[in-house]
Amino acid sequence: MTATALGWYVYCITAAGEVPALDGLAGVDRGCEVGCVTEGELSAVVSHVRLEEFGAEALKRNLEDLAWLKQTGLAHNAVLARALAADAVVPLRLCTIFADEDGVRDALRHGRDSLPAALTRVRGHAEWSVKLMADPRPLEAAARERGAVPIESSSRATGHAFFARKRLERVARDHVRAEIEQAVEETHARLQDHATAAVRLPPQDRRISGREGQMLLNGAYLVRRARAAEFAELATGLDAGHRETGLALNLSGPFAPYNFVGAESERE
Amino acid sequence: MTERAVVLPTEREVSLVEVLDRALGAGVVLTGDVTISLADVDLVYLSLRVLVGSVGTIGSGSDVVDTDALSLGRGEP
Secondary structure (H helix, E strand, C coil): CCCCCEEEEEEEEEECCCCCCCCCCECCCCCCEEEEEEECCEEEEEEEEEHHHHCHHHHHHHCCCHHHHHHHHHHHHHHHHHHCCCCCCEEEEEEEEECCHHHHHHHHHHCCCCHHHHHHHHCCEEEEEEEEEECHHHHHHHHHHHHHHHHHHHCCCHHHHHHHHHHHHHHHHHHHHHHHHHHHHHHHHHHHHCCCEEEECCCCCHHHHCCCCEEEEEEEEEEEHHHHHHHHHHHHHHHHHHHHHCEEEEEEEEECCHHHCCCECCCC | CCCCCCCCCCCCCCCHHHHHHHHHHCCEECCCCCECCCCHHHHHHHHHHHHHHHHHHHHCCCCCCCHHHHCCCCCCC
């Protein structure tokens, strides 16, 4: 092994011969161009990586380094974005690295039974993300408003009025909360109707998402590419309808269909 | 990765969190005799730790992390 020992980083799998033009595209390791390896019916989009940075030991260290992770994640994503020009793409987990070209070919041979099925499933599709964030302030305002209405006519003594008001506010708050829950369910259902497949992912922790409010929906939708504009329009419309409830909808994509290719693949 | 014109104002670009959430938490795991990558279980654990840790790093005002480029969904274009 010399100081410039190289590994083979695999980004995604396509059907053989369907890899789009990748000219001039840089991989996760700067300066290493992206190419492809074809074995049987499958092609892998690959690039070299220096093992001094992407070897097992270095990886453990680097994955803890946020700046490195950011750079690698975005470079990985840039390759996937380009690869998505292919009609069917099966994205791999970040940092899938083989020792040599034979390793890549082995993996493609091992995957010849399951990967074509995954490719078929996602062909002509892309993944979209829709998140619903709840802003608690409108909820509180609505609770106060609703709690306030009946109390004016029904109470006399101030002490009694105070507790009655509190109770009504609580009831109103529960009511608003139930409405929000229903809005979330309906939103997901409407989006799901326009998608070929859908999955609700665990809401991101506020510390991770960095977003205000509570994440009530973290949905991933496998959408036919021809229907992407329609899907985005639907999301925009749903967002407009939710503004008064204090729900903000966030659409992003298109992503490679990470959440629709199955987490596991080939194991011997 | 592109954004649609109708995308809401807070999502000017696909955030790093979106990308890592997918690339670390989903996608096919290929394993073979010569795979160097970390085991999938390790990666998931690591990713969560890294992401949660990242926010702490940003909050502490560390000069190592470029918070602006991180685009942790703060809603600023």
